[in-house]
Amino acid sequence: MKRSDRRMRKLTLTENMTPIDKKLIEKGMTRSDLSKQSGVPLRTIESWCRRLRVPRDVYQLLKLAKVLGCQIEDLIEPEAGEKKQEE
Structure with a gap:
């Protein structure tokens, strides 16, 4: 696998991760x-990180x-409609 391919794969994985998984990393x-x-x-x-439940x-x-050292808001994904309004 080429270096650029690995970078793209990592980027895609990061984009698809939940805020909780990002904080864990x-x-x-x-x-x-x-x-x-x-x-x-x-x-x-696990059900939150797999997006099975909200x-x-x-x-x-x-x-x-508290454990992750962040605010509650940092762990919640915005709704699709909210994302569009921000852009």
Whole structure:
């Protein structure tokens, strides 16, 4: 695989990642680490990261934000309509 191909693949992976996964990479953590440190069930975190469910429990998001050192807003994906308005 060429260097440019690897760079494009990495870019695509990053673009498709959830904000939670991006923060995990920044912190060098796994979903399992986040679960253990926050007390939020691993299955819950995985369902959010796979976009099977939308985070709705503010208290669980607050726990994740504390462990990841960020704001709750940093962990939530904007709706498609909101993205278009920002552009």
